[in-house]
Amino acid sequence: MxxxxxxxxxxxxxxxxxxxxxxxxxxxxxxxxxxxxxxxxxxxxxxxxxxxxxxxxxxxxxxxxxxxxxxxxxxxxxxxxxxxxxxxxxxxxxxxxxxxxxxxxxxxxxxxxxxxxxxxxxxxxxxxxxxxxxxxxxxxxxxxxxxxxxxxxxxxxxxxxxxxxxxxxxxxxxxxxxxxxxxxxxxxxxxxxxxxxxxxxxxxxxxxxxxxxxxxxYPVKAPKKSRTVENRTVLVIQDGERTAIRKRPSKGLLAGLYELPNRPGHLSREEALEYAESLELEPLYIQKLPEAKHIFSHIEWRMTGYLIRVASLERTREPEILFVEKKETDKEYAIPSAFGAYVKYMKEEVV
Missing domain, CATH: 1.10.340.30 (Hypothetical protein; domain 2)
Incomplete structure (x- = not known):
């Protein structure tokens, strides 16, 4: 048989x-x-x-x-x-x-x-x-x-x-x-x-x-352990020509990849502006972006976001932050799909 x-x-x-x-x-x-x-x-x-x-x-x-x-x-x-x-x-x-x-x-x-x-x-x-x-x-x-x-x-x-x-x-x-x-x-x-x-x-x-x-x-599979939920706020910081990105740490989740600046928790508009100012940037405009979710194997990110236009991206207090043109990210910098809902705002004007 x-x-x-x-x-x-x-x-x-x-x-x-x-x-x-x-x-x-x-x-x-x-x-x-x-x-x-x-x-x-x-x-x-x-x-x-x-x-x-x-x-x-x-x-x-x-x-x-x-x-x-x-x-x-x-x-x-x-x-x-x-x-x-x-x-x-x-x-x-x-x-x-x-x-x-x-x-x-x-x-x-x-x-x-x-x-x-x-x-x-x-x-x-x-x-x-x-x-x-x-x-x-x-x-x-x-x-x-x-x-x-x-x-x-x-x-x-x-x-x-x-x-x-x-x-x-x-x-x-x-x-x-x-x-x-x-x-x-x-x-x-x-x-x-x-x-x-x-x-x-x-x-x-x-x-x-x-x-x-x-x-x-069939097949029989034991229930998965529940995921840890983390709230995050993602910031698309732009001066019109360039967008701020930074490299993640060499170890841990998404190690060594590039990301949009983000903070733990769901920030208010005022808190998001305060963070931008803490980087020694001059905010000119802020717009709320849609909420998004990304699921990793053991962690779930529940994200909110803001688009922040600033006067200039010449310098910042965080040396690891890079200022890149929108087209550069398509060719040079690997930004994980976890940020996909917000990466698109690097490539199009938001009215």
Missing amino acids: REEMTGALLAWYRANKRILPWRDKNNAYYTWVSEIMLQQTRVEAVKPYFTRFITELPDIPALAECREEKLLKLWEGLGYYSRVRNMQQAAIQMTEEYNGKLPESFSQLLSLKGIGRYTAGAIASIAYGIPVPAVDGNVLRVVTRITENSEDIMKPSLRKKIEADLQEIIPQDHPGDFNQAMMELGAVICVPNGQPKCEECPVKDFCQARLHGTTDK
């Missing part, structure tokens, strides 16, 4: 797989970059980022040598910036130890910064034909539905058990296709947060959840 299920899955994948810019390229670097980008990000959103990244940084040595400012700008909008910083550290290691190439060993791949068991399994199987499983969220969902496994999918013990089970059935001659087929099945057929397309599923005859009408009960 296992061989029959695997055969049906592979046949379906080869006939229906999506055309993706990193797929079927026989390029370990492409596989690595795409898998890191796809963590926490949808396929359609990743496509343009992947193409731009590969165009600018076509190989591991280029990634290793890239300036941080450029690297973060290429990643801008994808979020979770530690991913690309880890990639660069791994690229430096590979340049020094592996002649600028991804090692052809599962254990060596695991030793690289930012590469866990799933990513190592994906690279090893897809790029090098090594028969090791790659278990991501899609695969966990597919397997727990097929087997009606009610264990918490966040438990490492369950992931290890599923890896061991898949290791027994992964085809020795087509491990990359098998792993991609499992991921694809979870992405387009055995979908989350909705009704799976069971009638289109190539392995529906082997699925216990479909047989018993329990697909909505």
Whole structure:
């Protein structure tokens, strides 16, 4: 039955797989970059980022040598910036130890910064034909539905058990296709947060959840802890030509990225003007901006904002503040999407 299920899955994948810019390229670097980008990000959103990244940084040595400012700008909008910083550290290691190439060993791949068991399994199987499983969220969902496994999918013990089970059935001659087929099945057929397309599923005859009408009960996931809510006030400070931005600290949330000046709490108009004056700026005009919200993994920012026009941005008491023209931020400075609701006011006049 296992061989029959695997055969049906592979046949379906080869006939229906999506055309993706990193797929079927026989390029370990492409596989690595795409898998890191796809963590926490949808396929359609990743496509343009992947193409731009590969165009600018076509190989591991280029990634290793890239300036941080450029690297973060290429990643801008994808979020979770530690991913690309880890990639660069791994690229430096590979340049020094592996002649600028991804090692052809599962254990060596695991030793690289930012590469866990799933990513190592994906690279090893897809790029090098090594028969090791790659278990991501899609695969966990597919397997727990097929087997009606009610264990918490966040438990490492369950992931290890599923890896061991898949290791027994992964085809020795087509491990990359098998792993991609499992991921694809979870992405387009055995979908989350909705009704799976069971009638289109190539392995529906082997699925216990479909047989018993329990697909909505799997996978089982323990409730998340509630997020910490933080109120913030974001300030778009301009002199007409330039806008004030500053670099965040090198450690912590959004480390090393640029941001619009902001303060804890929801400031009144008077408090916002007082802050601008404390920077030794001369406010001429203030306008309330809409409220916005941004959710990180464990923190939720609830933001309000002000547009403040000042007489000049020649100097300020905060040396880390930069005064940049609106067009510069598009090319040079990576401002995270957390500030997206207010960044747009750097690029258009507000009446």
